[in-house]
Amino acid sequence: MSCGSLTIGELARLTGTKVETVRYYERIRLLEAPMRTAGNYRAYAPEHLNRLSFIRRSRDLGFSLDQVRALLDLSDDRDRPCGAVDAIAREHLSEVDRKIGDLQALRRELSSMIDQCQCGTVADCRIIEALSP
Amino acid sequence: MSCGSLTIGELARLTGTKVETVRYYERIRLLEAPMRTAGNYRAYAPEHLNRLSFIRRSRDLGFSLDQVRALLDLSDDRDRPCGAVDAIAREHLSEVDRKIGDLQALRRELSSMIDQCQCGTVADCRIIEALSP
DNA sequence: ATGGACCCTGTAGCAACTACAGGGTCAAGG
DNA sequence: CCTTGACCCTGTAGTTGCTACAGGGTCCAT
Numbered sequence: 555m556s557c558g559s560l561t562i563g564e565l566a567r568l569t570g571t572k573v574e575t576v577r578y579y580e581r582i583r584l585l586e587a588p589m590r591t592a593g594n595y596r597a598y599a600p601e602h603l604n605r606l607s608f609i610r611r612s613r614d615l616g617f618s619l620d621q622v623r624a625l626l627d628l629s630d631d632r633d634r635p636c637g638a639v640d641a642i643a644r645e646h647l648s649e650v651d652r653k654i655g656d657l658q659a660l661r662r663e664l665s666s667m668i669d670q671c672q673c674g675t676v677a678d679c680r681i682i683e684a685l686s687p
Numbered sequence: 688m689s690c691g692s693l694t695i696g697e698l699a700r701l702t703g704t705k706v707e708t709v710r711y712y713e714r715i716r717l718l719e720a721p722m723r724t725a726g727n728y729r730a731y732a733p734e735h736l737n738r739l740s741f742i743r744r745s746r747d748l749g750f751s752l753d754q755v756r757a758l759l760d761l762s763d764d765r766d767r768p769c770g771a772v773d774a775i776a777r778e779h780l781s782e783v784d785r786k787i788g789d790l791q792a793l794r795r796e797l798s799s800m801i802d803q804c805q806c807g808t809v810a811d812c813r814i815i816e817a818l819s820p
Numbered sequence: 821a822t823g824g825a826c827c828c829t830g831t832a833g834c835a836a837c838t839a840c841a842g843g844g845t846c847a848a849g850g
Numbered sequence: 851c852c853t854t855g856a857c858c859c860t861g862t863a864g865t866t867g868c869t870a871c872a873g874g875g876t877c878c879a880t
Binding site for chain 1: 736737740741744745748749758761762764765766767768769770772773776777779780783784786787790791793794796797798800801804806807808809810812814815818819820
C-alpha cells in the first residue's frame with residue numbers, strides 16, 4: 555500500500571497477528587478503526603502498528619484484554635504517575651503466582667496417582683480408584 | 688426426595704457443582720439423563736452421584752471434558768488393561784508441566800519489569816516502556 | 821480479460837460453563 | 851384450603867479471546 559500505510563495483511567504479518575484477530579480488536583474497540591481506501595480497504599498508519607505491537611506484547615505476557623485496555627489508556631497519559639500501571643502489573647503477577655501454585659499442587663496429585671499405577675486391568679487401576687468417590 | 692433418589696439441587700450440593708452445570712453435563716451427554724418424577728423433576732439414583740463425583744474430581748485435576756469422557760468409558764470396562772488410562776493421565780501431566788514452565792517464564796519477565804518501575808510518571812515508566820515496541 | 825491473492829461484512833463456532841426469563845411444583849404454616 | 855417461598859423446568863444468550871467460514875468485492879500482473 556502506498557504512502558506509508560499498511561493493509562490489514564501487512565499489519566498482521568508485522569505483528570504476528572491473524573487478520574481476523576485485527577478485525578476483532580477493531581470490533582471491540584481495542585484498536586482504533588483506520589481510514590479506508592477508495593476500494594474500502596483498511597489503511598493503517600504507523601501509530602496502528604505501535605498500538606498493535608503493544609497489545610500483542612501485553613497479551614503474550616498474559617494480560618487480559620481489559621488489562622491491556624487499561625494499560626493503553628494509562629500509557630496515553632504521559633504525565634500521570636505510573637502507580638496504576640504498577641498496580642495492574644502486580645495484580646497480574648499475583649494471579650500468575652496463584653496459577654503456578656495451583657498447577658504445582660495439581661501436578662503433585664497427578665504424578666502420585668500415575669506412580670501408583672501398576673498397569674494391570676482397569677479393575678485395579680489406581681488412577682481410576684483415585685478418581686472414584 | 689423419597690426412595691433414595693436425589694433432586695438436582697441435592698446432587699449439586701453433594702458434589703459441589705452448580706445446578707446449571709449438572710444440566711449442562713446432561714445436555715452434552717456426559718451424565719446420563721435420570722428418571723423424572725410425576726412433576727417432571729429429575730430424580731437421581733446413587734450411580735449418578737458416583738458418576739458426577741468422578742467427573743468433578745477429574746475436572747478439579749484439570750482433565751478436559753473429552754478426557755473425562757474417555758476416563759469414564761475406560762472405567763466402565765473393568766477387564767480391559769489400564770494402559771489407556773495411564774496414557775491419558777501422563778499426557779495431561781505433561782500438559783500441566785508445559786503450562787507451569789510457560790507461566791514461570793512469564794512470571795520472570797513480569798517481575799523483572801515490575802522491579803524496574805521507579806513509580807514516577809507514565810512518561811518514564813519502565814513497564815510501559817517494556818511493553819512498547 | 822482473467823486469474824489469483826488479497827480484502828470486505830456478517831455470522832457461527834470453540835471450551836466450559838453461567839445467568840437469566842418466564843414459567844411450573846411442592847411442602848409448610850396460617 | 852390457600853398462600854408463600856424455595857425449589858424445579860425449558861430455552862436462550864452471555865462470558866473470553868479468538869477462529870473459521872460463506873459469499874462476495876478489489877487489485878494487480880499477465
